[in-house]
Amino acid sequence: ALPGKRGVWHKPLFKASQWYEDVALEKRDKNASIELETFKQGAEVLILSGSLNDGQERYPPFSWIRYPCQACASFEADEPVIYWIKRGINAP
Secondary structure (H helix, E strand, C coil), rough: CCCCEEEEEEEEEEEHHHEEEEEEEEEECCCCCCCEECCCEEEEEEEECCCCEEEEEECCCCEEEEECCEEEEEEEEECCCEEEEEECCCCC
């Protein structure tokens, strides 16, 4: 689990600090803790199973979400969800 994020599991896949890029698989349990995340360098998310709500919209499996720099989202799941996430799509 991620420190301070109950019910959220994080499996790192790739990290390149010089490009501000962090790629991982994440799993959220049903009703996992909700918190606001700011994507300073943007982010992309691919829902693999389950559905994810980002505070604006509910995304079913195979949805692709792209957040611009400084975008905010509060991820929550009303069922277990697994997604691929790449934080840092826009280097400064």
